[in-house]
Amino acid sequence: EGWTVCGDAHDGQDAIGKATQLHPDIIVLDLAMPQMNGLQAARAISRQNPELPMLLLTVQQVSKELTNEALHAGFKGAISKSTGSEVVKAIEVLLQRQNFFQPVRSDVFAW
DSSP, rough: OOOOOOOOOOSHHHHHHHHHOOOSOOOEESOOOSSSSSHHHHHHHOOOOOOOOEEEESSSSOOOHHHHHHHHTSSSSSEEEETTTHHHHHHHHHHHHOOEEOOOOSSSOOO
């Protein structure tokens, strides 16, 4: 079964409007967006539709702090853009109404 992209947004405010207008099965938001970041947009979308699965994409590594922020904003998953094919897996998991948060790497050290 394939997916259909029903819309794309230019910024967080646009994403809120599209979520209301298009009634998607899932929303994928970038953390870094103009005018309103992904966390802010997710909070607004989640107030309107708390059951809607949302996936946070970021260029950052997904830390414990970011995972907590994402959960509080209404995200059901978070993943780094650098993981490539894992993004597809994350979307599939969220569509099954399960959470998918990229594991925090314990082998990253600051010297």
